[in-house]
Amino acid sequence: MARRLLRVHALLVFAFLYAPILVVVVLAFNGGRQVLYWEGFSTKWFAAALRNPDIRDSLQTSLVVAALNAVVACVLGTLLALALSRMRAWVRVPIDALAYMTLVTPEIVFGIAALIFFVEAGALVGLESPLGIWTILVAHVVFNASVVALIVRARFVGMGQSFEEASFDLGAGPLATFRQVTLPRLAPAILAGGLLAFTFSFDDFYTSFFVSGVDSETLPIYIFSQLRFGVSPEINATAAMILGLTLAAIVVAYLVLRRTSQGREATVAPGV
C-alpha cells in the first residue's frame, strides 16, 4: 500500500519535472503567432529565430564562450585533479574547500564581485568598458574548472593508481606518464567534464548577467531581456534549440562516462 502510494508520488514528480520542458518544446512547433493558441504544426519559428540577427549574435557569443570555457576548464581542472589526488591533507583540504566554495557561493554574489573586479582592473589599465566576451569567459572558468576537477578526480581516485606508480618507478616523468598512462584512461572523464562545463556555461544566466558587456550578450541574457515583452513563439523555438543542444551534450557525456565505467574498468579493477 505504502509502496504503491510512493510509486504514484514518484510518477507525479517526474511529470512535474518534465512538463515545463515539454510544454516549451511542443509550443515551439506552433504555427500561430500566439503562444497559447495552437494553429497547427510548423517549424517556421525555428527559421525565424535563426534569421534574427540578435539571436544569431548572442548564439555565437554563447557558443564561443562555452567552447573556450570548456577547453580552459578541462586543462585547469584536470591538472588540479591530478595534483590533489595524493596530496597531503593539510595542503589538499584548503584547496578542496576553495574549489567547493566556487560551486556553493550564490552565483549572484560571485557575479557582482566579478563585475566590480573587472571594472576596477579595467580602470587600472585605462580601459573604459572592460566587459565583454573575455570577462564572461574568465568568470565562467572559475566554477567550471571545479566541475571538471570534481568529475576527473572521482574517476582518477576510483580507478586506482598502480599503473601511474609503476610508470614513475620505471623512471618516466610526469609528462610521459600522463601521455602514456593516465590520459588514455582519463580521457572519457575529461571529455564528460568538458561537455558539462560547456552546458553549464551555455546555460549560465547569473554570472553572465553581470559581467557581459552591451555588445556581448549571451543567449540566456537575450531571452531574459525579451521576456519583458512576454513569451513569443520565437523565444520558444530558441529555447527548444538550446534544450536540444544541452540534452545532446548531456547524453554524450553520460554515455561516455558509463561505457568506460563498465568496459575498460573491468580489465583493470581486480587487485587495484
Next chain:
Amino acid sequence: MATEVAEAERRRGSTRAGATGPRYPGWLALPALAWYVLFFVGPLAIMGVYSFAEVSGFTDVAFNWNLGNYRYLWDPLYGEIFLRTLKLALIGTVTTLLIGFPFAYYLARYAKHKTLLLMLVIVPFWTSFLIRTYSWLIMLDPEFPLFRALGLEEFVADAELLYTTKAIYVGVVYNYLPLMVLPLYAALERMDWTLVEAAQDLGDNAFRAFRRVTLPLVLPGVIAGSLLVFIPLTGEFLIPSILGGEKVFYVGNLIAQQFGEARDWPFGAAIAMVVIGGMTVALMLYARVLGKQEQYGG
C-alpha cells in the same frame, strides 16, 4: 598540529601510504589555484572593501572605510526584504524536502532502473534554469491550453497565480527540487534496509523504525540537500523577476538593483557580504553536525 594530521591520516588508513608513493607533483594545482585566487578570492575581497565605501558624485566610489552601508541595512524597509527572503528560502527548503524525501526514498529502496531514473532527475537540472523558469509563465496562464480544455480558465484566473508570490513559490520548488533529491538519494542509497527490518522484527512499528533507524542514518543527506537549496535561494532573483513580474522584491533583486538602475555598488556589495555571512554560518553548522555524526558513527 602535525601529530593531529598524522593521527587523522592514520585513522583514514589509505591516505598515508598513498601520500608517500610516487605521484604527480603538487605544483600541477598551481594554474587552477592561481585562477581561483585571482578571479574568485580577489573579486570577493575587493567586494568586501567596496562594502565599506560609498558613492560620491554620479559614478565615483570613495573608499572612506565607514559602516554606512551596513547601518543603512537596518532600515525596516530592508529588514522586511530580508525576512521575506528568509521565508522564501525556508518554505522552499521545507517544501522540496517534503516532496523530495518520499521521492528519493522510492527511488533508492523500491525502484527497478535506479540509474536511469536518477539520470531522469539530473537531466532537467542540467538544462537551462531560465527556460525552466519562464515555462511557468505559459503553464500558469489561465489561457494555458490544458486549462481551456478542462474549462478551468476562470478558476485559474481567480486563483491569481501569475505575477504573484504563488508563481514564485511554484518556480522555486520546481527549480530546486533536483538539488534536494540528489543528496537525499545518495544518503538513502547507502542505507542498509536490513536494519529497518530488524527494528520492525524487534517490535518497532514502521513509523518508529523510520524515526529511530532511517532518519538518523540519512540525516547528513537531509542537511546537505537543505543547504544546497537554502543557500542559493538567499540570492535568488531570476525566478522573482520573471514569475513575480518584478513586483515582489527579494534580497537578490535588491542586490541586482544596486548594480542596475540604483547604481549604488557599495551598498550592493554590503548586501552581498551579508548573504555570504549567512552562508558561512550555515556551512559551519553543517560541518559541526557532520563532525558529530562521524564521532558517534565511528
